[in-house]
Amino acid sequence: MIKAAIIGATGYSGAVLAAILAHHKNVEIVSLVSKSYCGQLFSDIYKNFKGVLDIELETENIEEISKKADVIFLALPHGIASAKINEDILNNTKVIDLGADFRLNNKETYEKWYKTEHFGQNLLNEAVYGLPEWNFEKIKHARLVANPGCYATASILAVAPLLKEGIIYPDEIIIDAKSGVTGAGRGLNIDTLFCECNETIKPYKVASHRHTPEIEQILGDISKQNVLINFTPHLIPMNRGILASVYLKPNKDFELNDIKEIYKKYYKDKPFIRLLDEEAQTRWTKGTNYCDISIFKDTRTKRIMVFSAIDNLYKGASGQAVQNMNIMFNLNEKTALQNIAIFP
Amino acid sequence: MIKAAIIGATGYSGAVLAAILAHHKNVEIVSLVSKSYCGQLFSDIYKNFKGVLDIELETENIEEISKKADVIFLALPHGIASAKINEDILNNTKVIDLGADFRLNNKETYEKWYKTEHFGQNLLNEAVYGLPEWNFEKIKHARLVANPGCYATASILAVAPLLKEGIIYPDEIIIDAKSGVTGAGRGLNIDTLFCECNETIKPYKVASHRHTPEIEQILGDISKQNVLINFTPHLIPMNRGILASVYLKPNKDFELNDIKEIYKKYYKDKPFIRLLDEEAQTRWTKGTNYCDISIFKDTRTKRIMVFSAIDNLYKGASGQAVQNMNIMFNLNEKTALQNIAIFP
Amino acid sequence: MIKAAIIGATGYSGAVLAAILAHHKNVEIVSLVSKSYCGQLFSDIYKNFKGVLDIELETENIEEISKKADVIFLALPHGIASAKINEDILNNTKVIDLGADFRLNNKETYEKWYKTEHFGQNLLNEAVYGLPEWNFEKIKHARLVANPGCYATASILAVAPLLKEGIIYPDEIIIDAKSGVTGAGRGLNIDTLFCECNETIKPYKVASHRHTPEIEQILGDISKQNVLINFTPHLIPMNRGILASVYLKPNKDFELNDIKEIYKKYYKDKPFIRLLDEEAQTRWTKGTNYCDISIFKDTRTKRIMVFSAIDNLYKGASGQAVQNMNIMFNLNEKTALQNIAIFP
């Protein structure tokens, strides 16, 4: 049994992670850590765990936890993990960081976009970006995995095949993304009160969202070219789900079928990617690790539109973290992740 | 492997049933029947099943199906099952009817409330009411199980212990129930359009809802007395969940703790009932077979209030149907039903 | 022109009040006060007022305001108004308190339910309960009006006629109430985050909600008898609206039509009460000062069920406050309150 710990268990992605791990046949949860609720039962905070995971929440002592856990999941706000993870910890245990601290490989870029100091520069090169569809082999041998951002997951999976094939302009990529409110986390904020989000839609962090450099870096790594994107997130009155609507400009006039073949080439063996003929929508991915992708062509403008839908807390966070863990521990990557979307 | 068929697979409870059975280790789905969509792939109607259950929907031929299936689930509007099920069918296969046709044991009561003829009177006595917490032994040996109504499940589980103990007035029971919109099914109806249900709440079928005689009959059977209830359903702008708020008048002034002990007495070994100290709410049961119950006393009026929360499509329909199947086939009743509620 | 000030303008009821007064032909807004946002433009907090009410929010100085305003609306948390309002203020201006401090006429009852000290005992007798349908004459001559609670408004209007006529048992009144999330206000609270309220329903403050003694006191005043109620509020995933479902036990078996005649007797001339034959629902009252009431009888149990629907921020708060102001200033009570409900 893999002994797993979650630091930051009472945030939304921590809770979803606990739910997946609780039913993972190869995993034993040895520690749930929460700064805000330590000493309380996890099932008193998330009552859906009543009778299932009645574990007491601990204060964080990462050194101690690293000795008893085979893997530590960090589900923390950015800026904390970079100060906590070090060589000693990684000698004891594997680490999967659901936060942003080890996603960018350039300290300056991180500090510019996140406006905080990075304390773990020496680990930036070692950390592996945990997007299994494009990084499987590296993840397999990693000690430290940087789990991708939710928007980044949906965006990269939608764009990477065409960039990799070199058939779209790398500086003409427009990503209009829409997220449910869980993406904003469980912190207290007037903007995420029910009555402030319900019955409205808005863009936010226009031209300044922190997943922008992450998407550009990874797409650049995959396609070996500089990538420049327009990324705009929007807040949608629903709990879960991200839809990325991506507008791409091909460098000649391709047939839609040829475009679709490219996606099949890269994704046909990927268990969590479903290529759809009809429009992707978030509901079919809710509570699952799937990324549903559909591809269209506007025959008038020649532009290609790709829509990718994920559950932001699953493939966009905790599901993908478990997928990474499975790979790091040589399990079938689908283990504990074969749900059918909850609908209706 | 138990060979299972679902007749009425493309309604909401049919779809949830398919999702549970698809992951049931002892079950093989041999037939999905749909009148509206026969010939199409099930996964083209419910795209969450893409890659999971890409079965073609069949036209209904219950005789043929009864020969190849060990159990048939009927998820049909009322008035159909009573004409379809007969001795021949039951000699071939077990039947679990999610509809209303075999719940009431009196033909006249059925015809009065449902305003349609009943064609299977001879089976009314044989049919077993499939509420495992109160009818386990009978279910075990049943050929024909009448799966309880969603409101009836939440209501009966909330009231039965106190009635059985004889400490509340059986004609002073007020049940104010609230349901998500899936309870209205997938049929076309202006009243269930998004914009007609969203941002509003209303009562409906006041003093005339068909679960009323069902609740009274079963509570009467359990407590051996005539029971008369006030039952009022309300429609809530959410997809899933039922909350029953029950107001009971005790025949003397009991301590809350003594009342709670009664619930423990009847439910402590029931795997799907959770007795809570805080208010029950539907979110903790979503996508699970749990019925969460919390008990309060108003020290000023001496009245007892019981709140029970279920997922109307799980414990209120398809989850309970699988629980019944498990019992009928001598499996652990929890098999395939141990989900953690999807939250957030 | 009536010069009006709002103290607590940036809470939800303050904002709705400002919207009504901004279009009231007899009113000029002279001051908007906000503790949290003073110095900012009101239209920067509530951007729907952009170009309409670009007033700077002031710090509170009630003495000064009382000198320039003909009427002060207080929209504050309980426990504050009782310390602020005094004889000097009331000599300068009329006061309409949307909070709870002057609703109960007994200091001890207030302090027991609100768990805070009351500082304005001497004004408890003078304050008039601002429910115009039952208190019109007193409101007309009041200096200090206690605007009713939202739940209290819906509940009292539903029950009062039958109690007044003496045909129901005054200690067998069950009120199961449902409210949208605006009822919880704009304060920061994990329980009112979008993802915590959406897709669920729950009861709260069972047998302990503070509107209970208010409802009992006013119904007692109206019917000259002791009244004892069971009151249970529930939280519904929608912004606005309250539905009160009331269960009443008549002291003999009345015809439904006779019951309906009683409601007509008391309400036929009340401009904001609509007696409906079909089920009341909150959507038809949204953004209006209407209270829609529908009356049913369960012929089996003889019980009478009354459903009343209001917009909690209109008839349940700010609309009713303006109705009271209209009456206090000898205007037509409908002035500025003749909206048609926003639908869909």
Next chain:
Amino acid sequence: MIKAAIIGATGYSGAVLAAILAHHKNVEIVSLVSKSYCGQLFSDIYKNFKGVLDIELETENIEEISKKADVIFLALPHGIASAKINEDILNNTKVIDLGADFRLNNKETYEKWYKTEHFGQNLLNEAVYGLPEWNFEKIKHARLVANPGCYATASILAVAPLLKEGIIYPDEIIIDAKSGVTGAGRGLNIDTLFCECNETIKPYKVASHRHTPEIEQILGDISKQNVLINFTPHLIPMNRGILASVYLKPNKDFELNDIKEIYKKYYKDKPFIRLLDEEAQTRWTKGTNYCDISIFKDTRTKRIMVFSAIDNLYKGASGQAVQNMNIMFNLNEKTALQNIAIFP
């Protein structure tokens, strides 16, 4: 008093139109026509009109109506109006068509996108596109106004100033639009059932939505050049509101402030356009005729992003129709349209 008739009064835009006209001081409603509900009271279909507009719905006889009405509003599915409106009708009355039949000035384009025959070709040149911010003078003298589509209104208002100034590429315009479910109308359709729309987001009619040629034609008329857009609508789980997120490519690197000055130049005197510094969102326009516009520049890609928010049933349909009527009858264009957005 202007005598007004609505043909198609029981659709969503018909109902909102009736609400506006009912409170318009210069208008008397002389006829409400409904094919589906004729003979019933309008207030029995939309119960928010109870006590306000208890008019009987008539069958359609446009000739008769044209004799008694000064203006007829048509709120019908496309393909009907083109056969109904003719010279005789227009000699009797003014017509404002909320449908699509007279928006495109080319019969072939209409028939290609709408896949139905057009019967009123002779009126295509006479019909005036009713977007007052760009067509005020023509509307003033029109007999037949084609009221703009909801998406078209939000899109054109967002893009027109920069196109008119010639500073963006006219074939590099990407419009990613999001609409609430009222946009789909009140027809029976599984896709707009509550449980099918709630908690999900999807694109639809990708590269094929019928507002595409309308937007291109009008933008072309305004800027005297060929315009080619990518237009993608999405369905959002809310009742009302459209947000258009527009991505524009300037032909050189402009300062954001200069861009904003251009919007001020064209819109500073337009009463229903508000230029915001922060992100536009639909909630501040709900129930109003405002179009809120905010402008951003991505300094990395040089692209300009414009966000425009409207209430699809107000500025996107019925509010704009009344604005057009006001102009056609020489009233202040703001008459009856000065609401403050309903929030929360």
